[in-house]
């Protein structure tokens with residue numbers, strides 16, 4: 001009996017580790033998340049009943065670690081060196097000259113790798129099992145963070161077997177966080193009123209230092225390997241080492257390149273400087289290494305860096321400049337964002353004179369004061385942000401910033417809900433909000449009124465022709481005024497009126513989305529109209545009614561009720577209805593379900609308007625099914641941002657691809 005239990009535990013454990021490898025390393029899972037969870041639950045249950053059979057490399061051990069008071073110190077068998085930096089072609093050519101001098105007439109090749117902007121770590125495996133993981137520390141001694149590292153799913157707990165491969169070895173690499181994961185995590189932290197991190201690197205560093213592995217397990221850390229050391233077999237080159245690392249089950253970067261000359265290295269550097277934002281994680285340059293390990297040994301090291309490798313960094317996207325003023329900006333939903341007015345500074349290809357400061361708490365946390373010298377940073381996203389302050393450069397005239405209590409646009413009192421980071425202007429007539437709301441109402445994903453862009457909305461609001469979105473449907477009565485304006489002729493005016501008229505045909509869900517209710521994106525709008533068929537039903541819904549719908553939590557429910565309780569909003573809705581805008585859900589479900597029933601979907605990448613779970617629910621509610629891996633049987637692949645290998649596979653199989661907008665259209669039955 002017990003031996004069969006032990007066998008089952010072992011088999012399950014191997015199976016799960018194998019699925020981890022397929023999922024995290026090959027990005028080709030062969031079972032669904034549910035099936036995976038089922039295997040894991042079974043293993044946990046067996047190990048709970050028979051703890052004696054629980055192995056130290058069991059996948060359940062990923063979160064099994066206890067809280068540590070203090071990390072113990074690990075002495076690195078071979079010091080973890082750092083790299084010397086180069087910043088331009090001249091410097092990297094100097095490096096090449098030095099290599100050439102030492103290697104004399106020998107030929108040599110370089111291997112170029114991405115320089116991951118994360119935290120260097122070292123992993124030790126004995127007899128195929130992961131036994132110890134450590135930080136770099138000062139290069140000779142680091143912290144033992146084994147329990148934290150075990151939680152990283154892309155770090156194998158046991159080596160995969162490779163013919164004539166090593167069993168005892170050290171692997172070094174980088175722990176990092178993808179940008180989307182970082183943003184999602186920070187967003188959640190902000191909502192929960194917790195401290196946010198400045199960038200993915202700091203976030204990875206902060207996570208590895210946590211003393212409770214259970215908390216680490218909840219954070220989305222990744223690992224990539226770039227160094228292997230073993231006495232078991234003879235190693236030949238970095239290129240082959242990377243292949244071996246991959247075969248042993250470690251993630252490696254897919255973007256390495258063998259180069260015959262320094263010119264090719266410079267080309268690689270230029271290419272990745274240009275393409276760095278295409279990657280889902282941050283890099284701050286490339287690493288150039290002499291490929292042959294024998295030649296690496298010949299070159300040796302000076303002080304703390306090897307002579308066989310160099311970091312070739314990208315131009316910094318950080319700069320220091322003076323903070324001249326802080327201005328408040330009002331968004332369409334009344335969100336108030338503090339914006340830094342800066343002494344203009346050249347940064348990552350353009351001049352920056354403004355940067356976001358996120359919210360009051362952020363300013364306080366970083367202790368940013370007016371006239372301070374601050375650090376501005378351009379991340380993967382376009383909007384620059386103030387990421388720090390040079391306290392040592394603080395001047396006598398630095399002044400703390402007092403967050404105003406009035407809206408800068410309409411001077412009404414601003415308010416902040418319990419636990420929220422942002423202040424809001426509650427005056428729905430506030431001109432900044434009026435413009436933003438009308439722009440949103442007319443936008444493509446909402447009522448899709450062609451020709452009604454930002455400039456026209458600005459002009460019409462300024463002239464008093466528009467005060468809210470219901471006014472759009474009375475605009476034809478103001479034809480005379482519009483015709484008297486510069487650049488408005490009979491034809492353009494008529495085109496605009498036609499576009500407005502045409503918007504009356506948009507389905508109810510789009511109307512709900514167009515109203516611009518806080519927290520209601522396109523998919524939640526659809527969910528609402530699926531459950532409340534008419535506007536009257538929706539207006540009458542209580543928070544409890546709303547929360548009884550799967551996918552609607554307290555925040556959304558509160559927001560909907562708050563919106564429809566407002567007299568002004570109700571008047572607008574009434575006018576929209578009178579104008580002929582759709583205020584009930586036409587039952588088109590039969591057609592949709594015919595279209596979707598039994599269709600097999602795969603989701604890849606990140607969607608901006610909904611989580612993966614929401615997307616799955618929506619597809620299933622329309623009769624489709626969602627599977628995790630692509631095969632010839634897959635009908636449709638929904639492609640979000642940062643889609644990985646699944647997208648490539650779908651393309652090779654010629655499967656129908658839908659971007660987010662097309663997917664939303666399909667859900668709204670306009671596909």
Ligand code: IVH
Pocket residue numbers: 080081082083084113114115116117118119120136174226227287306309311
């Ligand atoms: S090799 C002796 N390869 O850059 C060479 N390092 O200052 C050891 N890094 O501490 C490092 N990507 O944290 C190497 N592909 C890569 C890397 C990389 C990022 C980091 C690593 C190291 C620092 C060098």
